Amino acid sequence: MDAATRLRRLLDDDGLPAKTDLPRWLAPLPEWLENFGLNIAWLVVVINLVGTAFGFWYYGYQFGIEPTAMWPLVPDSPVATLFIALSLALWKLGRSNEYVNALAFFGCLKLGLWTPYVLLAFKSDFSYLHWAMYNFLFWSHLAMVVEAFLIQRYAEFPSLAVLVAVGWYALNDLVDYFVPIVGTPHHTLIPAEPVVDGVVQHVSPAHEYAAAGAVLLTVAATFLALATRVAKLERGGID
Template structure:
């Protein structure tokens, strides 16, 4: 009887209506439908995991916060902000109050940081592994890749309106500018990477490292914009057919 009760509780937990999956091209909806369905049914668990990740992320950035001016703090913890956006996006959808601007911030954030972090971990793997425990390196790598999966599920409950895509592009484009090119104040604000040391309270952005990280971020922002607008176009095509 206890086993049956447990199965019933699990069934109730997984129960609930979820949006149908549209027949979108694989490159804008690469996650298998079974995995998408599971993620949507476990929505509140996913929200909780992302909020925990957000808390961990702010803790992880605690040392960099000490060297950044307070006015720049909103653009420093990129990954924690992305996990906060996706947590709020999913929660809003579950509550029947989906916000497209929030959905697009989550889409851009999950894909940009979900791909950029593994990219930098691989590009500077020797330096990272010299200063980071292997378990933490692997955790950062795979947890950020999981963010990309979350981002690619948003099409199930978002229409990807152009105005919301534009808003997200403005925010993440601004973030790229102040992270790598024109700081709000002081030096640029991207995540401190191995080899970029602090001297007299100022992070030294070594150009050979800085340019690789910058190139990855800018290219990703362009690709994500293309994916968002393509998703919008494909959804409109299917609505008209």
């Protein structure tokens, strides 16, 4: 098989879920890119698992200053990449799980946009990062958004699954910015909020800017997931 044939096979839809004719604002990726992402799903799974491991390493310092009881709610991006890895792997194994799909969609969309937003909003404060790490964080998180829009090809986003995802990410927003339960708010550290004697100083307006982005993206993910389900029902994309 020559290289051109291999490439065509990676870009075609043989063996993939049928594409529903969704409006562009719900399915912004070109069909060839959706096909490519789904055809290399196992590679994407491996990349995301590596990213998850890197993410837990990246959060190492923050784990050290957070109460142990809150650790499950601290590493937002690594958990999101774990969700998308599980979502794609279960789909490839013929055991697609709508709860995991919804969590993956919310996580990749929300954290995939929140991190670049914060990197730009507080760009001068991130000047301590090497340019390569800054760009890696920026573009790798935007790639998570691309992954989020692969999920609509095989997910139905039933209401209960969306409710579970809303509950998880609303809980994250609650403890990250408003009611920390234990200690201080637990959102990802941003350099505009200094750490003094092991305690994060959630200064204004940096805290409010970070919170606004997170909450708005949770709302946006909710709307897009439910709108996708409605559009699929209207167009016969759900049996």
